Amino acid sequence: MSANIVYAILVTSLATFLSRFLGALTSEGIKETSKLFKWFNCLAYATLAALIARTIIFPAGVLVDASYYSRSIVVFLSLFVFFISKKNFVYPTIFSAICMAIINNYI
């Protein structure tokens, strides 16, 4: 293994584990019925929603190659599939991949 790559992986995993471990450590004194727990629950959902919205609107990696319009069309159509399939998670997910490949190729 290349030393640089191994160091980068170790540093990345340390930076990731730090937040997880501090979270586990802090939560020892928090009751699930407390207001603090409810607040953190809201923070967690809002943070995840912000991450997902940012990934779709301001993506990183290969998604940059798809236009904003094609990403938006795929997401809206996939949500439509999600609701008509009675909130099944798998159908819209598979649909999104196929739809993106088609839209990016032909539109």
Add this chain to the structure above:
Amino acid sequence: MINKNFFFKGYRSTFTHDSPAIALTCCFIAIGALFKNLGFNIQESIFSTVLTYALPGSLVMAESMLIGASLLNIFLAVWIVNARLYPMAVSLFPLMMHRSQPKWKYYFSCHFIAISAWLIMKSNYKNIPKKHRIDYWIGIGSATVSVSVIGTFLGFSFSEHLNKDMMLGLAILNPVYFLCMMIGASKTIPVTLSVLFGTILGPIIYLFSPEWSILIAGIIGGTLAYLVGEHSVS
């Protein structure tokens, strides 16, 4: 030690009909292909997936390496992107804490905190006795990490056969799946508002502060949702 019944119950919950296994595998196929393009070998790719087990963090590491960033820069960039794992841990572990369980289980299993495992646990924990929730959680985490490793291996092995359209399809799959899961989880006023505010604020704040946008949007959106939720209850 770990209760096998609840461990395997948690492990199997990842492979139900609306399982995240397909989305996770596809995402890590893309990551595996990306690692190969970056010059990683198969051991390094799997090592990275097992040790990091967080897609945004892996992407940031890959991008940082491409521009030749220092280790300190990689650490800070990944830490900022993955700081969301802190509120996720604090909003999950109190649900699993039990006096009879040793602390090492909690410290060890915090590594499994990621969107997919977190959402599965959040939607299933009420059906599991509190004493055994940690074993159930370790089962979920083990299953999602296994799926991630398989995806990385497949992506690395077949990267030459993945064209641009296929990579795009794999990349969009992850946010769409998690968006659907978040909407599916929005069953109370505070959670629904948290998802709504986070979705709106995330991209807006990104325009002003790309590095801190997720955290700031999470804190503002989550706090607003909490206050509105408390007000509606009272």
